[in-house]
Amino acid sequence: MPASDDRLRVAIIVPSEGSAADRSAVEWLEGRARLRSDVEVDVITLTGEWLPVTQPADGGPTPYAVQDLAPWLADADAFVVVAEEASGMPASLRAAVSWHRDKWRAKPVAIVAIGARDCGGQVVDHLRETFVGLCATTIDGAIRWEGDAADRDQATDAMLDRLTWWARTLRDGRQAVGPGVPTAE
Numbered sequence: 001m002p003a004s005d006d007r008l009r010v011a012i013i014v015p016s017e018g019s020a021a022d023r024s025a026v027e028w029l030e031g032r033a034r035l036r037s038d039v040e041v042d043v044i045t046l047t048g049e050w051l052p053v054t055q056p057a058d059g060g061p062t063p064y065a066v067q068d069l070a071p072w073l074a075d076a077d078a079f080v081v082v083a084e085e086a087s088g089m090p091a092s093l094r095a096a097v098s099w100h101r102d103k104w105r106a107k108p109v110a111i112v113a114i115g116a117r118d119c120g121g122q123v124v125d126h127l128r129e130t131f132v133g134l135c136a137t138t139i140d141g142a143i144r145w146e147g148d149a150a151d152r153d154q155a156t157d158a159m160l161d162r163l164t165w166w167a168r169t170l171r172d173g174r175q176a177v178g179p180g181v182p183t184a185e
Helices: 020-034 064-075 091-099 121-133 149-177
Strands: 010-015 039-045 078-083 108-114 137-140
Touching: 010 020, 010 064, 010 149, 020 039, 020 078, 020 091, 020 108, 020 121, 039 064, 064 091, 078 121, 078 149, 108 121, 108 149, 121 137
Parallel strands: 010 039, 010 078, 078 108, 108 137
Antiparallel strands: none
């Protein structure tokens, strides 16, 4: 799964299958990212049925779905997390964060609100706080899906520019420091 040559691996994290409009926005976002020659893109759709929300209390075996997700998150250099308006933090995303806290560390996370007039306001703020608590770097910049497509393209390209800059910078830093990346814990 590592990116070939010097390209960055960007994982677009979709917390749920969402509405047809949400799926169209994710497909558009994926297509926009694939236009770049400096990234490889993976789209990971999480659902509560696929990824267990709670961890076994007895420290039992790690479920296969959790094991399957781990290399995708570990190999990502950067993430784009799709936030749905007024959904709060979906259980599937909470589970991905909880099971894989270390996979987000020292990586950039762009949060894109779909269908939100205020660009997700509270949900974006909550997600930003969550990822900062994991020692991830959150990328500023809202993308409005309504309105002019050229404005959306320009905002998305600017967000991807910032995301890839941080991804390359943090990847170089992780390689220089090694596995001892500082944590907030």
